[in-house]
Amino acid sequence: MRANRPVFSILLWTLLSLLTLFPIYWLFVISVKPAVELFTTPSLLLETVYWKNYVKVLGDDTLRRYMFNSIVISSGNAVLVTVLAFMACYALSRFDLAGKENIFFWTITNRMAPAAVFLLPFFLLFTQVFVIGEWKLYDTRTGMILLYCTFNLPFAIWTLRPTIDAIPKELDEAATVDGATTWQVIREVIFPLARPGLAVTLILTWVFAWNEFLLAATLTSFNARTITTGLSEYVTTTGTEWGTMASIAIITLIPALLIFSIVQRHIVAGLTFGAVKE
Amino acid sequence: MAEVTVRNIVKRYGSAQVIHGVNVDIADGEFVILVGPSGCGKSTLLRMIAGLEAISGGEISIGGRVVNDVLPKDRDIAMVFQNYALYPHKNVADNMGFSLKIKGRPKAEIDAKVKKAAEILDLGKLLDRFPKQLSGGQRQRVAMGRAIVRDPQVFLFDEPLSNLDAKLRVAMRVEIKELHQRLGTTIVYVTHDQIEAMTMADKIVVMRDGKVEQVGAPLDLYDNPGNVFVAGFIGSPAMNFIKGKIEAKNGRQVFVSDTGSVLPVEEGRAQSGQPVIYGIRPEHIDIAPDGLPATVSVLEPTGSETQIFARFGEDAIDAIVKDRLTVRPGEEVRLKIDPRRVHIFDRQSGARL
Numbered sequence: 001m002r003a004n005r006p007v008f009s010i011l012l013w014t015l016l017s018l019l020t021l022f023p024i025y026w027l028f029v030i031s032v033k034p035a036v037e038l039f040t041t042p043s044l045l046l047e048t049v050y051w052k053n054y055v056k057v058l059g060d061d062t063l064r065r066y067m068f069n070s071i072v073i074s075s076g077n078a079v080l081v082t083v084l085a086f087m088a089c090y091a092l093s094r095f096d097l098a099g100k101e102n103i104f105f106w107t108i109t110n111r112m113a114p115a116a117v118f119l120l121p122f123f124l125l126f127t128q129v130f131v132i133g134e135w136k137l138y139d140t141r142t143g144m145i146l147l148y149c150t151f152n153l154p155f156a157i158w159t160l161r162p163t164i165d166a167i168p169k170e171l172d173e174a175a176t177v178d179g180a181t182t183w184q185v186i187r188e189v190i191f192p193l194a195r196p197g198l199a200v201t202l203i204l205t206w207v208f209a210w211n212e213f214l215l216a217a218t219l220t221s222f223n224a225r226t227i228t229t230g231l232s233e234y235v236t237t238t239g240t241e242w243g244t245m246a247s248i249a250i251i252t253l254i255p256a257l258l259i260f261s262i263v264q265r266h267i268v269a270g271l272t273f274g275a276v277k278e
Numbered sequence: 279m280a281e282v283t284v285r286n287i288v289k290r291y292g293s294a295q296v297i298h299g300v301n302v303d304i305a306d307g308e309f310v311i312l313v314g315p316s317g318c319g320k321s322t323l324l325r326m327i328a329g330l331e332a333i334s335g336g337e338i339s340i341g342g343r344v345v346n347d348v349l350p351k352d353r354d355i356a357m358v359f360q361n362y363a364l365y366p367h368k369n370v371a372d373n374m375g376f377s378l379k380i381k382g383r384p385k386a387e388i389d390a391k392v393k394k395a396a397e398i399l400d401l402g403k404l405l406d407r408f409p410k411q412l413s414g415g416q417r418q419r420v421a422m423g424r425a426i427v428r429d430p431q432v433f434l435f436d437e438p439l440s441n442l443d444a445k446l447r448v449a450m451r452v453e454i455k456e457l458h459q460r461l462g463t464t465i466v467y468v469t470h471d472q473i474e475a476m477t478m479a480d481k482i483v484v485m486r487d488g489k490v491e492q493v494g495a496p497l498d499l500y501d502n503p504g505n506v507f508v509a510g511f512i513g514s515p516a517m518n519f520i521k522g523k524i525e526a527k528n529g530r531q532v533f534v535s536d537t538g539s540v541l542p543v544e545e546g547r548a549q550s551g552q553p554v555i556y557g558i559r560p561e562h563i564d565i566a567p568d569g570l571p572a573t574v575s576v577l578e579p580t581g582s583e584t585q586i587f588a589r590f591g592e593d594a595i596d597a598i599v600k601d602r603l604t605v606r607p608g609e610e611v612r613l614k615i616d617p618r619r620v621h622i623f624d625r626q627s628g629a630r631l
Binding site for chain 1: 328351355356357359364365366377380381424428
């Protein structure tokens with residue numbers, strides 16, 4: 001029984017990996033076939049590779065712009081949210097703030113209503129209120145970064161708080177007695193120990209912004225349009241360009257994979273082990 | 279090195295007052311131990327000296343400078359925490375050199391001071407290890423090393439040995455004492471373990487319920503406890519207490535317990551008829567043919583000595599003798615009390631008479 005365990009484990013993980021990767025493979029197959037072939041002889045096998053969908057997508061200035069917007073908005077949002085959530089969580093965890101548990105609960109109530117409820121107010125704010133002369137917040141990357149902050153920040157605070165709470169307060173005190181200022185405590189002690197939680201927060205908020213469609217479709221038109229909304233432009237009244245859409249989808253996976261591979265190594269459990277006697 | 283003065287210190291958490299006007303004078307280079315049961319305010323007082331807790335009233339000065347509003351980092355103190363509080367992401371050398379790095383000292387100076395402290399504490403081979411790779415005793419030594427590297431005016435220790443096993447605790451006790459003798463720096467040390475206090479301190483401050491019960495040298499507290507609380511807290515096993523009153527019998531004063539046992543006392547310690555608490559340490563009771571008959575309840579031989587739990591009539595008494603006894607529970611022993619070693623306390627106030 002014991003000897004079979006690794007074999008069973010390998011088989012199980014292989015199966016689960018295949019299940020996860022299969023849709024991506026299917027997407028890739030679609031992206032490297034001409035439209036005619038997709039409907040005449042549907043097959044999951046790769047007999048010939050047709051790169052023209054990729055050539056078309058990568059050569060399209062508009063799509064390149066959408067991709068750039070998505071990267072800037074998602075990354076800008078993830079960094080801003082993670083930094084703000086980190087500081088908020090430190091304050092909630094360490095400072096004796098009046099009603100801090102109420103503040104903590106209040107932050108998550110902002111995520112309780114569906115995003116669609118906020119569409120109209122945000123649209124009005126972006127087009128009517130946040131206007132300086134000719135400039136509007138509508139259809140700007142800054143606007144989208146700030147918009148996603150309102151959704152991601154409460155979520156990030158809730159994700160990150162347990163990480164900060166789990167760092168023993170004695171470490172702050174030891175650093176304080178050692179001569180560190182609050183900023184030095186945060187930089188030298190809290191930040192390195194909170195890295196796994198910060199990495200998770202960064203990934204989740206990045207993915208939210210990267211995948212978001214509804215708000216981006218409503219609050220952008222061209223300048224700040226993201227790749228997810230760009231995809232929908234290939235569903236037209238004359239037909240759907242499946243091959244092009246699939247190639248865009250495959251390309252959008254690349255930045256996500258890069259972000260994951262960079263951040264993943266920081267997600268190490270048990271980083272505080274040995275800090276204090278438990 | 280510096281003297282530390284604590285004047286009328288008060289600490290309140292909302293409406294709850296936990297420290298009630300404490301006064302302590304700690305001389306330059308002195309090893310002072312704050313001791314008392316859990317919740318007596320000893321750790322809070324230490325944290326106020328460190329600057330980690332705000333002071334609600336009174337004044338603390340270090341080296342003649344009032345530090346009430348001085349940040350911990352500017353008090354020139356170093357603290358060793360109960361649970362070590364080592365930075366888990368830094369190796370031993372970086373843990374020890376952290377305070378100097380924060381101050382922006384040159385790397386060569388940091389390395390030299392870390393190396394010197396590591397030599398003192400025998401940590402030389404562990405400098406590249408991380409806290410999770412160390413044993414409890416090694417971690418505690420690193421925590422002490424971190425304090426030594428700072429070369430502070432005052433060391434503060436907050437129950438540093440309470441997480442160690444009994445054997446290691448004894449070894450570390452010796453190390454800390456040696457360290458104090460070597461460095462001569464003022465130490466304020468908190469513990470609930472009176473053995474630690476007795477063996478290490480130059481001066482002990484016994485606290486209860488946020489107040490100082492007695493201050494004195496360890497043997498002074500042992501020989502002349504100011505009240506029942508100090509008498510019961512200092513010394514292990516604890517002093518025997520029997521309630522009763524002083525009476526005159528056949529022209530001599532004796533103690534008569536509430537349950538009728540008659541025990542010897544020195545003449546003139548209290549007035550006849552006065553309700554008192556009779557205190558005698560277990561180690562001050564001997565077995566002798568002319569002793570008072572007592573019935574053995576339990577015997578605890580430890581090899582070097584034997585602890586006897588016995589009864590004088592209705593009154594329980596605990597004695598420690600060097601002899602190996604052959605008596606069995608239920609049998610009689612004769613326990614002799616030297617009246618000169620008896621402590622008499624007022625029954626109402628608990629004060630020594």
